[in-house]
Amino acid sequence: MQVSSFQSALQRGPIVSDGAMATELEKRGVATDSALWSATAMLDHPEAITAVHRSYFEAGAQIATTNTYQANVPAFVNAGIAAPRARKLIQQAVTLADQSRDAYVAAHPERPVWVAGSIGPYGAYLADGSEYTGHYNLDEVAYQEFHRERLELILTSGVDLLALETMPKLSEVQALTHLIDQTWPQTPYWVSFSIADPTHLSDGTPLAEAANWVATQSHAVAVGVNCTALENIEPALKTLAQATDLPLIVYPNSGDEYDPQTKTWQPTELSHQFDSFVPRWLAAGARIIGGCCRTTPADIETIAAEVQSN
Template identity: 30%
Template sequence: MDRVSSPGSLFQSRVLVLDGAVGTELERRGVPTPRPLWSAAALLTHPQVVEQIHRDYVEAGAEIIVANTFRTNVRTLRAGVLERGAELNRLALELARKVAQRHEGTQARRHEGGGQSSALPVLVAASVAPVEDCYSPQLVPDEAMLDDEHAQMMAWLKAAGPDLVWIETMNTVREARAAARAAANAGLPCCISFVTRENGDLLSGEPLEAAVAAVEPFGPIALGLNCIPPDGMTRNLPRLRSATQSVGGAHGAETVGDAHPTRLRSATRKAGSAHGTLLAAYAHINNPTPIRGWSFSQQVTPEEYAKYARRWIELGASIVGGCCGTTPAHIAAVRATVDMRAVTRET
């Protein structure tokens, strides 16, 4: 995390662009993603494609790229490669970090040569997914088991050195809480995102407000929604915003030994909601199928997706990106919208 000397500056009074999908982008590029490893298999078979995807997102304008650690957790790796857990997480972070550092080097050289440069570092986040299938909340184990598995995952990630962890697609209150607690105990700043039903409840049927209340004491930088359709994002984001404002936040991560979360939290107070927690929004644009994994038949064009992103910014989102099915073209369209926008957030 020392790579970014002043990460908080990225969160001051501006909208950040998150990257898009990795797993479905691997599939789109012809890389096999067999279950249970899914996207993690590419770390062993096609690391150069993983790196290229990260590079394409940065070139599209992403300021946060998420390493390919969505399926490098304990439960998934028990399918024969558990002993390589630390190695796979380290490799995933190395691939993303290499791209981020190359981008920063290019920006620095451009600036030294008298050209324009954003001079902004690309943050590298590590994805932390549910230990079971994202759409199967009934499979989520008890909290003691969740604590053990997420603690191991955070230990692997801590050693690999991301700028932050991105806990995403959380479908139950207890797993969101367990993952947030593990991140705080490891001294890793985190963002947390939930997957919801059409009505805004978690897939488990638990209220979104209960999930927000469960994780806020651990001081997340941002709370978000992901892996839901764009229309669902537009419909449910106001509920998330209301929940974060109602809870108020205990900001427990500021008491963690590492000072990095504190610097980030201090900056987010200037850009986020009244109590400092940012809102993140990144939707999926195609549907899971039981045979292939994802259907690519129902596409939302980059231009259409950017219009959705503009609306999410109006609704209070400070971080916008893409989930399953989105491509570098979608993120480039979002980047263009953010750069040219005159979007006023609703109060």
């Protein structure tokens, strides 16, 4: 793991992360309208995943997030994939990100880049939008048993750090980080929460309380929010900055608005306006900036340009 180089880079200045995987897979003809979402691509289109990773590196991203957010053995089994193959697919997702990183570094040895292993919440496995509500409850042991196998597969396949992302519940994060510290000590991770508004997690927990707790964990390298509207980021950063001295990470959606009736995205006047927002996020303390749903390599290129010029 390259955690020391990652933390050193954070101290030198902001880092750019990647953007949406599913959006770019769809552009390449991969259907993502199933419970497996972007993980579907690992069944038949691994080359598309590699192409997406490469496109983000070329746009200026320094972090590739593995295509494992919704990839876990129970989800694959529910989709009719045998467990042994499911395990290999999760490992393959890490390999694809690593190979993309290695190829990029070979051509750009002067530019440090990292691979983050994506760990989505239990709510993502439910595939009913629960990561945006937190309307589920497991005890610590049950959360740990759900996450354990995927964590092991990802960590043994070789990532630089973990991305615990779109987390709507502090209790799940606590269970996850306890498991990581007990089973894979010294593993670095960031925690990125799903929020209902700039001061609360999706389940109602105060964002400041959650960030303050994460800051007490010795292997947390950053804390922040993702998969929320562009306009929520600056006030969320102010909430976070008052609660913790940890580096802050943000990766919002593109600005498009989701219509749950038609299950489609519609552009708004704020769509893809990263050039307007990024300078304010940097001023508010953001140290890692990327994109979530509907963001593109063009958005990451804009973010990288703003980071470089500010």
